[in-house]
Amino acid sequence: MLRRTGYKITKRGKIIKQNTEHYLRDDIWCGSQLCEECNHVDPILDSEVPYYLIPDLDVVLHQMDFLKHYQTRNVIILQTILNMLRDENGFEYHRLRDLIKDQDKKFYVFSNEHHRASHVTRNPNETVRDRNMRSIRSATKWYSQHLLGQIPVYFVTNNIGTKQIALDDHVNAKTLDELIKSTGKSDLYDLVAVPTIEDGDINENEWLFPKHLTKAEITESLNEKTVKKGVFFKSRENYSEGNVKIPNLDYDILISGYQDINRALNGDEVVVQILPEEQWKSSSQFFADPDDPDLEKEVDNSEEGEKVPTGKIVGIIERRSFRRYCGVVDPDTISEDNVLFEPMQPELPKFSIRSGQLENLINKKIVVSLDTWPINSEYPLGHFIKILGDVGDVEVESEALLIQHNISYEEFSDDVKACLPPEDWHVKPEDLHYRKDIRHLRVFSIDPPGCTDIDDTLHVRKLENGNYELGVHIADVTHFVEEGAAIDREARSRGNTVYLVSRRIDMLPQELSTDICSLKSGVDRFAFSVFWELTPQADIVNTSFAKTIIRSVEEHTYAQAQTKIDDPERNDPITQDLRTLNTMAKILRKKRIEKGALSLSSPAVKFKREEENQDPVDVELYELRETNSLVEEFMLLANVSVAKQIHKTFPAFSLLRRHPPPDGKKFQALIDLVNRKGIELNIDTSKSLADSLDQANLENDPYFNELLRILSTRCMQQAVYFSSGSLNQSEYHHYGLASEFYTHFTSPIRRYADVIVHRLLAASISAAALPRTITPTNVERTCNIINRRHRMAEIASRDSTRLHTLMFFKNNSVLETARVLMIKRNGFSVLVPRYGIEGTIYLKKNGELIPGFEYDPQNHELEHDSGYKISIFDTVKVFVMVDSSKIANPKIVYMCVDPPIHDIPKICSKVKESKKEESKNIFNKRNRGKNGNNGGKKKNKKRRVK
Numbered sequence: 001m002l003r004r005t006g007y008k009i010t011k012r013g014k015i016i017k018q019n020t021e022h023y024l025r026d027d028i029w030c031g032s033q034l035c036e037e038c039n040h041v042d043p044i045l046d047s048e049v050p051y052y053l054i055p056d057l058d059v060v061l062h063q064m065d066f067l068k069h070y071q072t073r074n075v076i077i078l079q080t081i082l083n084m085l086r087d088e089n090g091f092e093y094h095r096l097r098d099l100i101k102d103q104d105k106k107f108y109v110f111s112n113e114h115h116r117a118s119h120v121t122r123n124p125n126e127t128v129r130d131r132n133m134r135s136i137r138s139a140t141k142w143y144s145q146h147l148l149g150q151i152p153v154y155f156v157t158n159n160i161g162t163k164q165i166a167l168d169d170h171v172n173a174k175t176l177d178e179l180i181k182s183t184g185k186s187d188l189y190d191l192v193a194v195p196t197i198e199d200g201d202i203n204e205n206e207w208l209f210p211k212h213l214t215k216a217e218i219t220e221s222l223n224e225k226t227v228k229k230g231v232f233f234k235s236r237e238n239y240s241e242g243n244v245k246i247p248n249l250d251y252d253i254l255i256s257g258y259q260d261i262n263r264a265l266n267g268d269e270v271v272v273q274i275l276p277e278e279q280w281k282s283s284s285q286f287f288a289d290p291d292d293p294d295l296e297k298e299v300d301n302s303e304e305g306e307k308v309p310t311g312k313i314v315g316i317i318e319r320r321s322f323r324r325y326c327g328v329v330d331p332d333t334i335s336e337d338n339v340l341f342e343p344m345q346p347e348l349p350k351f352s353i354r355s356g357q358l359e360n361l362i363n364k365k366i367v368v369s370l371d372t373w374p375i376n377s378e379y380p381l382g383h384f385i386k387i388l389g390d391v392g393d394v395e396v397e398s399e400a401l402l403i404q405h406n407i408s409y410e411e412f413s414d415d416v417k418a419c420l421p422p423e424d425w426h427v428k429p430e431d432l433h434y435r436k437d438i439r440h441l442r443v444f445s446i447d448p449p450g451c452t453d454i455d456d457t458l459h460v461r462k463l464e465n466g467n468y469e470l471g472v473h474i475a476d477v478t479h480f481v482e483e484g485a486a487i488d489r490e491a492r493s494r495g496n497t498v499y500l501v502s503r504r505i506d507m508l509p510q511e512l513s514t515d516i517c518s519l520k521s522g523v524d525r526f527a528f529s530v531f532w533e534l535t536p537q538a539d540i541v542n543t544s545f546a547k548t549i550i551r552s553v554e555e556h557t558y559a560q561a562q563t564k565i566d567d568p569e570r571n572d573p574i575t576q577d578l579r580t581l582n583t584m585a586k587i588l589r590k591k592r593i594e595k596g597a598l599s600l601s602s603p604a605v606k607f608k609r610e611e612e613n614q615d616p617v618d619v620e621l622y623e624l625r626e627t628n629s630l631v632e633e634f635m636l637l638a639n640v641s642v643a644k645q646i647h648k649t650f651p652a653f654s655l656l657r658r659h660p661p662p663d664g665k666k667f668q669a670l671i672d673l674v675n676r677k678g679i680e681l682n683i684d685t686s687k688s689l690a691d692s693l694d695q696a697n698l699e700n701d702p703y704f705n706e707l708l709r710i711l712s713t714r715c716m717q718q719a720v721y722f723s724s725g726s727l728n729q730s731e732y733h734h735y736g737l738a739s740e741f742y743t744h745f746t747s748p749i750r751r752y753a754d755v756i757v758h759r760l761l762a763a764s765i766s767a768a769a770l771p772r773t774i775t776p777t778n779v780e781r782t783c784n785i786i787n788r789r790h791r792m793a794e795i796a797s798r799d800s801t802r803l804h805t806l807m808f809f810k811n812n813s814v815l816e817t818a819r820v821l822m823i824k825r826n827g828f829s830v831l832v833p834r835y836g837i838e839g840t841i842y843l844k845k846n847g848e849l850i851p852g853f854e855y856d857p858q859n860h861e862l863e864h865d866s867g868y869k870i871s872i873f874d875t876v877k878v879f880v881m882v883d884s885s886k887i888a889n890p891k892i893v894y895m896c897v898d899p900p901i902h903d904i905p906k907i908c909s910k911v912k913e914s915k916k917e918e919s920k921n922i923f924n925k926r927n928r929g930k931n932g933n934n935g936g937k938k939k940n941k942k943r944r945v946k
Contacts, residue, residue: 024116030143031076031108034150044108049074051152054140056133057084058158058195059176060096065191065369065385066176067099072188073106076143076153079113080135101415112139117146133162137171144172154179158195190355194371194381206376209262213315218271227271227314228253232264234347237824238284244272244311251665253311256281260312263373263380265321266347272311280307285825285857287840288346322370325351325382326400328391328889329361340379341368342889344404352377355384363887365389365396367403391887394615397803398500405796407498409505412490419487420511421480427524427549434767435526439551443473444574445519446631449557452514453497453506455749457527457552458634460580467541468534470584472638473550475517476526477748478758481508483771488755492782495789497750500800501607501616506750513749521552528758530638530745538587543641547767561627582626585633592636596687596738600716601709603836607804616808619835635746636737642761643741649764652725653776655756655783656743659719659734661686666715673860673872674708681712686738703833707819707873710831720787721753723779753786805837806882809892813881815904818894820874823862825855828870830878830894839894841878845902868899879904 029038033047045052054076055067066072077100086093100107112118118139122131140155147153155166155173166173180188199211213221221227230246232255242261243252253272255261264270325343330350333340339358341351353368355361365388373380388403389396402409443459455475463469481488491507498505506513519525529548533541554574556564564575565582593599607616646654662683671681679696682688693712698704719736721744734742745761748754756779763770818830826849827842843850843862852865862870870876877898884890895902 023114024119025114026116028111028115030146031110032147032151034147037146044106045074045076046106047151049151051154052076052143053179054078054136054143054153054155055081056136056155056157056159056162057081057088058162059156060085061089061092062158062193062195062371063176063191064092064095065193065383066180066188067096069188069191071185073104075105075107077107077109078136078139079109079111080132080139082109083113084132110139110143112136112142115139115142118142133165137166137169140166140171140173141169158193187357190357190384193369193383194354196372197374199375202374202376208378209259209375210312210314211375212262213271218315218317221271221314227273228311229269229271229317232261232266232268232270232313234261234266235284235288236347237288238286239288239347241284242266244270244313246272251309254281254283254308255311255313256284262313263375264313264316265319265370265373265380266345267320268316269318269320270313271315271317273314274309274311277307280310282306282308285855287824287827287829287842289826289842289844322372323406324367324369324385324403326365326367326388326404328363328365329353329358331362334358341366341382343368344400350379351382352379353382353384361387363391365391365393365400367400392890394502394803394807398502398800401500401796401799401803402498402505405792405799407505407792407796408494409498412509413486415486416490417509419480419482419485420509421516423511425516427526431526431549434547436529436546436548438471438473438529438548439524441471441550442573442577443471443550443552444554444556444577445521445552446556446558446561446627449559451557452518453749454519454552454555455517455747456631456635457519457550458581458631460577460584462580463533466536468536468580468584469531470534470581470634471529471531472634472746473519473527473529473548474638474746474754474758475519475749476528476547476758477508477512477517478528478755478762478768479526479547480512480517481755483759483773491752491755492785495752495786496793498793499797501804502800507752508749517749519550519552521555524549524551528745528761530641532637532641534584538584538591543645545642545645545761545765547762556627558625558627558631561630562625565626578627578630581634582630585626585630588633588637589629592633592738593690596685596690598686598690598736598738599693599709600713600736601706602713603710603831603833605801605805605836607808616804619805619808621834621836639743639745640737640739640741642745642757643739643743646743646757646760646764647724647741650724650760650770650774653774653779654724654743654760655721655753655779656724656732656741657719657721657734657753658727658732658742659736660717660731661733661735662689662716667712669860670708670711670715676859677873679708686735703819704873706833707831711821718791721783721790723776723783725776726780751786752782752789756782802837805835806890806892809880810882810884810890813879815877815879815897818876818878820870820872820876823855823860823870823872825857828862830876830896832878832880835880837880837892839880839892841894841896841901843901850901864899870899 027039029040029043031040031043032045032052033043035043052074055063060067060077060081067075077096082093082096085096099105100109112135118135120131120135120138122128137155140153143153152172155171156176156179157163157166157173158176160175163173163175176192180192200214222229228246228249230244230253232242232244234242240258241254241256243254245252253274255272325345325348327341327343330340330342337354337356337358338352339355339361341353343351351368351370361384367385367388368382369385370380370382388399399409441459441461443457445454445457447454457473459471459473461469481491487508494507497507497513508517517525519527527548527550529546531544531546535541561578564570565578604622605619606622607619643654643656647656664683667681667683674681674696677698681692681696689712693705693709696705696708716736719734724732733740743757744751744753745757746754748758756774759768759771759774762768816832816834818832820828821831821838822829827840829838829840831838843853854863854865856863860872876896879895879897879902881893882890883893895904897904
């Protein structure tokens with residue numbers, strides 16, 4: 001036993017003495033089948049293998065793709081390495097733990113810190129890291145001696161210096177590069193990450209960018225307040241600029257130009273130096289043009305537009321962008337074993353990757369990991385991981401979207417599946433002891449067609465006093481998802497179910513999501529219910545909550561429920577219930593809108609697909625019915641009621657959802673534009689904005705109000721989850737819903753936020769004990785995770801829609817009416833209402849800029865010297881087609897034919913029209929004050945900010 005004495009500084013600044021005891025043992029197994037000395041039970045490490053590996057921290061931290069490869073087996077993970085990795089990177093620590101659990105990998109954890117023969121004591125003046133490295137070398141030597149030279153035991157590192165120190169200490173050591181080259185396995189060689197080289201270690205004559213501050217310099221500069229810390233976000237409109245968002249700062253810092261961006265990528269945590277005011281710039285007046293990537297480099301935007309706080313990035317704190325990406329290789333850039341990789345996200349630069357099988361990567365969608373960006377490289381460097389499949393295959397492209405947005409889509413592990421109830425699960429008589437049995441009530445569901453994860457049902461009945469009892473019944477997921485169990489940890493990690501056009505990635509195993517928890521009709525199910533007593537005027541008399549047992553009597557689609565409501569010949573009990581609910585929902589909606597709830601808009605489409613190959617054959621806007629609003633109103637009411645209940649009981653750590661008021665600066669440009677049309681937008685409160693939008697109509701332009709709501713939506717801030725104890729109550733407000741309290745309770749099958757809220761609600765009514773892990777700190781951490789996951793799921797879903805839209809237009813070129821959304825010097829963006837798609841029209845023809853255009857940045861207009869103007873909100877006629885000239889990167893192209901900027905390509909002999917009649921000159925009608933609009937007859941998806 002070793003005794004150690006140390007000292008600790010408490011939070012109050014007191015210094016206390018600490019004595020610790022460290023026990024050493026002689027009976028810790030080596031884990032090898034070759035060993036006859038250790039008294040093993042089922043030793044893990046194989047006997048007939050060429051070598052055992054002991055990786056250092058750098059390898060387990062940066063070479064996880066190599067470690068995960070099926071050929072990498074019989075690896076000894078030292079306790080020292082696990083401890084270091086846990087302190088360095090929690091995510092990689094858990095990934096390594098998962099590898100250790102995989103019995104086929106043969107990863108063995110050796111407790112070298114407690115083994116008498118391998119333990120080392122820290123020397124005076126020795127750093128902790130140096131002591132740890134000596135401990136790793138000691139354990140490697142012990143293994144070689146203990147196994148009597150029967151098998152080589154290699155200490156593996158990425159660092160040549162570390163290897164040399166090991167060799168000097170008589171330890172068998174190899175760099176990972178040397179190890180793989182000795183095997184001759186090129187596929188393993190591809191998986192090796194490029195080692196990071198610090199800026200200061202590269203000859204200054206080779207620098208292509210400014211030098212980054214070191215970690216010590218960053219700390220010093222932050223303390224001296226000469227720099228600020230924030231997160232960098234690349235512009236999707238112009239790739240040569242971005243913004244740094246700094247906490248507690250009311251404005252963003254503009255970063256303009258590749259030198260000032262200084263190798264930062266989207267999402268990186270950076271330090272920025274704010275420039276003197278005389279060096280501030282305005283945002284770029286150009287759209288990013290993928291066919292002219294050098295355009296932004298040539299632009300000087302220092303003299304145009306309103307100057308905003310501008311800075312330059314001087315250091316990187318955390319490379320959050322260094323992860324996996326999907327894309328294609330550019331075959332024109334192949335040089336020996338290197339090639340440039342084009343990621344799917346156009347705002348990202350190309351990566352330089354190395355592979356021994358470049359010829360196999362052409363026209364394939366591949367996965368690449370970004371490793372480093374040295375100061376002497378024009379491109380960031382990465383390594384090849386795997387081929388997904390052929391470019392253009394819908395399943396391959398969908399998988400690429402999931403990887404691109406870091407969405408877990410693997411099969412659920414055995415540990416997770418072990419948490420599931422038995423297949424023959426059913427409600428037992430003893431369940432009635434702690435649940436309210438409401439199977440006698442007429443409960444039913446209303447969902448989209450094809451919905452199998454039914455997590456909400458409704459009922460209504462008239463009471464003797466003339467009021468109504470109304471209930472919302474939500475799947476009681478937490479009964480089957482025990483807090484802290486493997487299934488709970490996996491659900492928290494996933495955050496939510498992800499819906500793509502062609503597939504669904506469940507948060508919970510399908511045994512729960514589509515069966516035991518799904519509130520299907522005709523079977524008994526556990527629910528968590530909210531009950532209200534409402535007057536005929538929809539005033540709430542009282543609210544209660546209960547764990548219940550329900551049996552739904554019928555499942556409806558929105559269309560089926562609407563048909564029942566509208567059919568005067570139907571008067572069965574369920575139809576009468578639907579009509580009562582619909583009447584109540586309309587009253588509740590009217591009250592919400594009178595309070596200031598917003599009705600915003602966002603185009604949403606659905607695809608008709610071929611049964612055989614699932615290719616899209618038509619695109620149409622999603623149609624909303626009264627029954628959509630019916631369900632929405634009662635889900636909103638349930639969420640508000642639950643939010644109030646849990647906050648009343650647990651004000652310090654309730655999981656709530658807030659929607660901050662819009663940023664006035666983002667809205668100002670839109671306010672100025674509509675002012676020119678005689679319309680006033682007031683954003684002081686949600687009520688004033690709602691009233692403004694209701695009154696914003698133009699004669700002869702029925703689509704204008706819809707378009708204005710779409711643009712207003714984009715000026716809004718994101719709604720987010722938060723822990724109630726982290727903010728003042730004045731900041732809880734949900735701007736879009738005009739509600740003081742709001743949360744998510746109604747979809748626990750597909751949202752982890754709702755799972756936490758269910759646990760809080762159960763504890764608040766004494767239906768269950770409050771889990772120990774629900775603390776202010778843990779709730780805040782969970783909110784950060786699910787906010788990020790929610791955002792990634794939204795983007796992935798949107799990108800899936802874009803993918804299928806691209807597939808549709810590969811076989812369907814169309815001439816369509818469009819509306820102008822944004823104007824810049826080199827083009828304008830448009831919305832095509834018929835298909836709910838957006839794109840940019842560049843002022844180019846045959847690759848050359850079209851002469852004669854003058855850009856007015858103050859009025860956001862383009863004027864051609866022939867006399868016509870293009871302004872925001874204008875109606876234009878556009879030709880939409882797919883450019884497949886680059887097989888690996890096809891794209892939708894938009895050309896404006898009215899006004900006559902472009903010609904319809906001659907190769908398109910057949911062009912679809914949204915109208916059978918001949919195309920009329922929309923532009924001339926607009927100039928005569930008779931603004932025609934084909935899109936106004938199709939409504940976009942109305943939504944509320946939730």
